Amino acid sequence: MASIEDVAKKARVSVTTVSRALNNHPYVSEKTKKKIEKAMADLNYFPNNVAQQLRGKKSKMIGVIISYITNPFFAYLVNEIEKTALAKGYNLVVLQTQGNLELEDFFIQLISKKQLDGIIVTNLEHATDNIVQLIDEGKIILCNRYIGSKDLPVIQIDEEAASYQGTKFLIEKGHRKIAFCTGNIRNAHDHRFKGFLKTLKEAGIEFSDTDYYENILGAAGGRQFLQKMMATDTLRPTAVFSNGDEVAAGIISEARKFQLTIPTDLAVLGFDDQPMAALTNPEITTIHQPIEEMGRLAAEALIAKIEEQPVPKAAPLETRLIVRESV
Amino acid sequence: MASIEDVAKKARVSVTTVSRALNNHPYVSEKTKKKIEKAMADLNYFPNNVAQQLRGKKSKMIGVIISYITNPFFAYLVNEIEKTALAKGYNLVVLQTQGNLELEDFFIQLISKKQLDGIIVTNLEHATDNIVQLIDEGKIILCNRYIGSKDLPVIQIDEEAASYQGTKFLIEKGHRKIAFCTGNIRNAHDHRFKGFLKTLKEAGIEFSDTDYYENILGAAGGRQFLQKMMATDTLRPTAVFSNGDEVAAGIISEARKFQLTIPTDLAVLGFDDQPMAALTNPEITTIHQPIEEMGRLAAEALIAKIEEQPVPKAAPLETRLIVRESV
DNA sequence: CTGAAAGCGCTTACAG
DNA sequence: CTGAAAGCGCTTACAG
Numbered sequence: 001m002a003s004i005e006d007v008a009k010k011a012r013v014s015v016t017t018v019s020r021a022l023n024n025h026p027y028v029s030e031k032t033k034k035k036i037e038k039a040m041a042d043l044n045y046f047p048n049n050v051a052q053q054l055r056g057k058k059s060k061m062i063g064v065i066i067s068y069i070t071n072p073f074f075a076y077l078v079n080e081i082e083k084t085a086l087a088k089g090y091n092l093v094v095l096q097t098q099g100n101l102e103l104e105d106f107f108i109q110l111i112s113k114k115q116l117d118g119i120i121v122t123n124l125e126h127a128t129d130n131i132v133q134l135i136d137e138g139k140i141i142l143c144n145r146y147i148g149s150k151d152l153p154v155i156q157i158d159e160e161a162a163s164y165q166g167t168k169f170l171i172e173k174g175h176r177k178i179a180f181c182t183g184n185i186r187n188a189h190d191h192r193f194k195g196f197l198k199t200l201k202e203a204g205i206e207f208s209d210t211d212y213y214e215n216i217l218g219a220a221g222g223r224q225f226l227q228k229m230m231a232t233d234t235l236r237p238t239a240v241f242s243n244g245d246e247v248a249a250g251i252i253s254e255a256r257k258f259q260l261t262i263p264t265d266l267a268v269l270g271f272d273d274q275p276m277a278a279l280t281n282p283e284i285t286t287i288h289q290p291i292e293e294m295g296r297l298a299a300e301a302l303i304a305k306i307e308e309q310p311v312p313k314a315a316p317l318e319t320r321l322i323v324r325e326s327v
Numbered sequence: 328m329a330s331i332e333d334v335a336k337k338a339r340v341s342v343t344t345v346s347r348a349l350n351n352h353p354y355v356s357e358k359t360k361k362k363i364e365k366a367m368a369d370l371n372y373f374p375n376n377v378a379q380q381l382r383g384k385k386s387k388m389i390g391v392i393i394s395y396i397t398n399p400f401f402a403y404l405v406n407e408i409e410k411t412a413l414a415k416g417y418n419l420v421v422l423q424t425q426g427n428l429e430l431e432d433f434f435i436q437l438i439s440k441k442q443l444d445g446i447i448v449t450n451l452e453h454a455t456d457n458i459v460q461l462i463d464e465g466k467i468i469l470c471n472r473y474i475g476s477k478d479l480p481v482i483q484i485d486e487e488a489a490s491y492q493g494t495k496f497l498i499e500k501g502h503r504k505i506a507f508c509t510g511n512i513r514n515a516h517d518h519r520f521k522g523f524l525k526t527l528k529e530a531g532i533e534f535s536d537t538d539y540y541e542n543i544l545g546a547a548g549g550r551q552f553l554q555k556m557m558a559t560d561t562l563r564p565t566a567v568f569s570n571g572d573e574v575a576a577g578i579i580s581e582a583r584k585f586q587l588t589i590p591t592d593l594a595v596l597g598f599d600d601q602p603m604a605a606l607t608n609p610e611i612t613t614i615h616q617p618i619e620e621m622g623r624l625a626a627e628a629l630i631a632k633i634e635e636q637p638v639p640k641a642a643p644l645e646t647r648l649i650v651r652e653s654v
Numbered sequence: 655c656t657g658a659a660a661g662c663g664c665t666t667a668c669a670g
Numbered sequence: 671c672t673g674a675a676a677g678c679g680c681t682t683a684c685a686g
Contacts, residue, residue: 003679029655048679052680054679056662082423086430094405115418253608281607381663382665
C-alpha cells in the first residue's frame with residue numbers, strides 16, 4: 001500500500017507538498033500538482049484516513065443506536081439518516097441493541113475511542129451523566145423517543161398530541177372501551193399513553209387497567225394481544241390503540257383466524273403509517289409520522305454540531321391521521 | 328481527552344508499561360497493573376483506536392453494500408450481519424447505493440483508505456479488476472446476488488433450483504401462462520429467470536416475452552405490474568412469479584381494487600418468506616430463503632479472511648416452498 | 655510556491 | 671518485570 005512518502009519520491013517533491021496538493025491547499029503550482037496527481041494514479045494511492053484522523057481530522061463516521069433494524073420504522077429512519085450523512089460526507093454505523101440496554105454504553109464508548117464522531121440515540125430510557133455530557137458536547141443527539149425523567153432535547157413528534165389525534169378519532173367513531181398496546185413496560189414518562197388517557201378523560205371515559213397491554217412488539221405481539229383479549233372473560237374492548245402498524249397488522253391477521261371482522265367487531269388503529277399499512281386487508285387506519293424528516297433533522301443536527309456549525313432551525317414534526325379501513 | 332501519556336504520568340510508570348497493561352501483556356506486575364487501572368479510571372481514559380490502527384491494528388469496522396435498507400430482505404440480512412459482526416468485535420457500516428451504482432466504487436475505496444477492514448457486497452452486477460483483487464485478498468465477500476459474467480464465489484442460495492421449486496408448483500396447480508416479474512432489467516446471468524424458463528420448458532410450456540415484466544420493485548412495483556397486466560388486450564396470465572414478497576403484497580392489494588380474487592383469478596407466488604407474507608389477506612405462498620444463515624455466513628467468512636483464519640465450511644443454503652393461500 | 659521537522663497516540667523491538 | 675526510542679502516515683506551523 002503506497003504511502004504519501006512513496007508519492008513524494010515518485011513525484012520528486014516533498015511530503016509537505018503532496019499533502020498540500022491532497023488538501024487543495026493554495027500555493028501549489030499547477031505543474032507540481034499535475035506531477036503529483038500522476039504519481040498518485042501510478043501508485044494507486046489513497047490517503048490513509050487513519051493517519052489523517054490522528055492528526056485531528058474527524059473520522060467522518062457517525063452511529064445510530066436502534067433496537068432492531070428489522071422494525072420497518074427504524075429501517076426507514078436509518079435510510080434517511082444514512083442518505084443525509086452520505087450527502088455530507090459521513091458514513092453511518094448501525095448499532096443494534098436488540099433490547100440489551102447494556103450494549104448502549106458500549107456503543108457510546110465508540111465516541112471516546114474516536115471511532116465515531118457522534119451518535120444518534122433513538123430510544124433512550126435512562127440518561128446517564130456521561131450521556132448528558134456528550135449531548136452538551138454535541139456528540140449525541142436524541143431522536144424519536146426518550147422516556148427518562150431529565151429534560152433533554154429530543155428530535156421527535158409531539159407524542160401526546162399524536163395519540164390525542166388517534167384516540168379522539170376512535171371516540172368519535174363511538175368507542176368507549178379502548179385497549180392500549182405498548183412495546184415497553186409501563187412508564188410514567190410515556191407521553192403517548194398520557195395523551196391517550198387525557199383524551200379519554202376529556203370524553204368522560206374511564207380506562208380500565210385490564211385494557212393495558214405491555215410488551216407488545218411487532219406482528220407477533222399483535223397476535224398475542226388478540227389472543228389474550230379473546231381469552232379474557234371480562235367485557236372486551238371494541239377498539240385498540242395498537243401503537244404501531246406492525247402490531248396492527250398482526251392483530252388484523254389474527255382476527256381473521258378468530259373470525260372477527262375488522263373494524264366492526266374490533267377497530268384497530270395503527271401508528272407510523274408504514275408502507276405495510278396500505279397492504280393489509282382491511283388497510284390500516286393509522287397516524288402518519290414524518291419519519292423521513294425526523295431522520296434528516298437528526299443527522300443534520302448531529303453533523304452540524306460535530307462541525308461546530310449552527311444547527312439549522314426546523315419546522316415542528318407534524319403527525320396526521322390517515323383514514324383507511326381498520327377503524 | 329486523556330492520553331496514554333497522561334495515564335503513565337499519573338501512575339508513575341512508562342508509557343510502554345501502560346500499553347502493556349492495556350493489551351494484557353504478561354510481565355506486568357499485579358501491583359503496577361492496579362496502579363495503572365486506577366489512573367485510567369481517574370482520568371476516564373479510553374485508548375484512542377485511531378492511534379492503535381495506525382500502528383497496524385484493524386479498524387474493526389466492516390461494511391455492507393446494499394441497495395435499500397427499507398427493503399425488508401436487506402433489513403433482515405443486515406440484522407444478521409450486524410449481530411454476527413458484533414459478536415466478533417466488529418461494527419457494521421451500512422452503505423446504500425439506492426440504485427446509484429457509481430456509489431459502489433466510492434464505498435469500496437473505504438477499504439483502501441483504511442476506514443473499513445472489508446465489505447460484503449450484496450448485489451453486484453459488474454466485477455471490476457479492483458473488486459476481483461479485493462476478493463482475492465479476502466477484503467470483499469459477495470453475498471446474495473452476482474449477475475456478472477466472471478466466475479466468482481458468492482454466498483447465496485441455489486437461485487436456479489429455488490425458482491424451479493416455485494415454478495413447478497405453479498405448473499402443478501394447472502397454470503400454463505405465467506408472468507415473470509424482476510426488479511432488474513433482463514440479464515443473461517439471471518439464474519432465477521433461467522430456472523423459471525427451464526421448468527416451463529420441461530413441462531412443454533412456451534413463455535411469451537409479453538409476460539416478462541422488468542424493473543418491478545417493491546409493493547409499488549407489484550401494483551404497477553397488475554395495472555399493466557390488466558391493461559393488455561392479449562390473453563392474461565393466470566399466475567405470476569413475483570420474485571419478492573413485497574411485490575406479491577402489492578399485487579394482492581391492487582387485485583382487490585380490480586375485484587380480482589386471489590388465487591382463483593390470479594395466483595401470486597412470492598419470494599423470500601418475509602414476515603409480511605403471513606400478514607396479507609390472502610397470505611402469500613412463497614419460497615423461503617435462509618436469510619439469517621446467509622447473513623451469518625457472509626459475516627463469518629469476511630471476518631475469518633480479515634483475520635487470516637480458515638473460513639469455516641458451511642452447509643449449502645437451502646430454500647423451501649411455503650404454501651399459504653395466494654397460489 | 656516549497657521543504658525540513660515536530661507531533662498526533664499508540665505499539666513493539668531492543669536493552670536492561 | 672520495566673523503560674527509552676523509533677515509527678505508523680499524515681498535517682501544519684515555521685522558515686525560506
